[in-house]
Amino acid sequence: MAAHFDPPEYPCKKSTLPPRPKLTGEQEGKYKQVLQFLQEKTEFPTSEKGAEKNSGPMEPLTDEEKAWLSEECILRYLRATKWNVADAEKRLLSTLGWRREFGVERTRSNTITADKVAVENESGKELIFGFDNDSRPCLALRNGRQNTEPSHRQVEHMFFMLERAIDYMPPGQEQLALLIDFKAHTKLGKKVPSMTTGRQVLHILQTHYPERLGKALLTNLPWIAWTFMKIIHPFIDPTTREKLVFTKPFPDYVPKEQLEKEYGGDVDFEYKQDKYWPKMNEIADKKHAAFMAQYHKLGGGIGLSEEKMRQPLDSDDQATLVGGMKKLAV
Known part of the structure; x- marks a missing residue:
C-alpha cells in the first residue's frame, strides 16, 4: 500500500455526530442576555490585561471576530461558567483581548503565520490527521519528536495548530480530540514539555478554549511523563480531567481508516514536511474561507x-x- 502524506479532509462514514443538547427556557434567556451585551458594545479590549482591568486601547470587532462570537461560542462560555451570565461576559471579553494580543486572529498584523511556525513542525511533532468516532478532528501531539528548545514560538505553534484543527471541524461538531504520544523518537531522544510551557498551554486551553476538548488520549508514557502529569495534575480543572484517557487503544476511539498504523490503524502515513505542511494549511485555509x-x-x-x-x-x-x-x- 502506498504511503499517505496528506491529512483527511472529512470524517469517514463510520464516524457519527452526537446530538446537540437542547436548552431549557432559563438557559435560552441567559444566552440572550449575553448576546445582547455583546451586540450593544461598540469597542472591545485589545489585550487580556486590558479586558481584566477594563482599560487600555479598545477597537471595534472585525468580521472574523463577529463570526467567532457565534451562538455556539457564547453557549460554550456559559456552560464553562455554569450559566453565570456576568462570568461568561467577562471571560468572553478576556478571550477576545487574548486572541488579539496573542495573534490567533487571521486579519491582524501580528497574526501567527504558517511560515513563522513551520520550523516547529519539521519533525512532524504535531499533526492534524483524521477524525475520531464522534467526528472530532484529531490533533496528534508527538512529544518524542520535539525538535526545538522551549520558547514562546513553541506555544504559538501549539495554538496555530489548534486553530487549524477547529477549521477542520465538520458542521455540528464543536470539539477536537488530542492524541498525545510520549514515545521517544530514535533520532530526537526523550523529551517532554517544560513545566513552564506545560502550565502555560494548559492555562490557555482551559481559559480561552472552554468546551473545545472532547477527548485526550495519552499513550506510551515513560516514568518522566508520568511524573510530569502528576505535577501538572492539580492545575487541570475537573472538567478537563474527566476527558483524559490513559493507555487505551486508539482504535477504540478513532476509526482505523483514519488512524496511523503506528497506533493500530490502517493508514501507512509518512510525515514529509514539504508535502504535509502546505497541504494541511491549504485545506484549513479553504475551510476557513468557506466558513x-x-x-x-x-x-x-x-x-x-x-x-x-x-x-x-x-x-x-x-x-x-x-x-x-x-x-x-x-
Missing part, C-alpha cells in the same frame, strides 16, 4: 450558527471562493 463566505451569506453579525457557517458552499459560491483564493495566492 467566512457562509458568514456573509447569512447576513453577518454576532450570534450566527457555527453549524450553518460550516455547511458546504453551493457550486456557484464555491467557484467564487476558489477564484478569490487564487487571486490572493498570486
Whole structure:
C-alpha cells in the first residue's frame, strides 16, 4: 500500500455526530442576555490585561471576530461558567483581548503565520490527521519528536495548530480530540514539555478554549511523563480531567481508516514536511474561507450558527471562493 502524506479532509462514514443538547427556557434567556451585551458594545479590549482591568486601547470587532462570537461560542462560555451570565461576559471579553494580543486572529498584523511556525513542525511533532468516532478532528501531539528548545514560538505553534484543527471541524461538531504520544523518537531522544510551557498551554486551553476538548488520549508514557502529569495534575480543572484517557487503544476511539498504523490503524502515513505542511494549511485555509463566505451569506453579525457557517458552499459560491483564493495566492 502506498504511503499517505496528506491529512483527511472529512470524517469517514463510520464516524457519527452526537446530538446537540437542547436548552431549557432559563438557559435560552441567559444566552440572550449575553448576546445582547455583546451586540450593544461598540469597542472591545485589545489585550487580556486590558479586558481584566477594563482599560487600555479598545477597537471595534472585525468580521472574523463577529463570526467567532457565534451562538455556539457564547453557549460554550456559559456552560464553562455554569450559566453565570456576568462570568461568561467577562471571560468572553478576556478571550477576545487574548486572541488579539496573542495573534490567533487571521486579519491582524501580528497574526501567527504558517511560515513563522513551520520550523516547529519539521519533525512532524504535531499533526492534524483524521477524525475520531464522534467526528472530532484529531490533533496528534508527538512529544518524542520535539525538535526545538522551549520558547514562546513553541506555544504559538501549539495554538496555530489548534486553530487549524477547529477549521477542520465538520458542521455540528464543536470539539477536537488530542492524541498525545510520549514515545521517544530514535533520532530526537526523550523529551517532554517544560513545566513552564506545560502550565502555560494548559492555562490557555482551559481559559480561552472552554468546551473545545472532547477527548485526550495519552499513550506510551515513560516514568518522566508520568511524573510530569502528576505535577501538572492539580492545575487541570475537573472538567478537563474527566476527558483524559490513559493507555487505551486508539482504535477504540478513532476509526482505523483514519488512524496511523503506528497506533493500530490502517493508514501507512509518512510525515514529509514539504508535502504535509502546505497541504494541511491549504485545506484549513479553504475551510476557513468557506466558513467566512457562509458568514456573509447569512447576513453577518454576532450570534450566527457555527453549524450553518460550516455547511458546504453551493457550486456557484464555491467557484467564487476558489477564484478569490487564487487571486490572493498570486
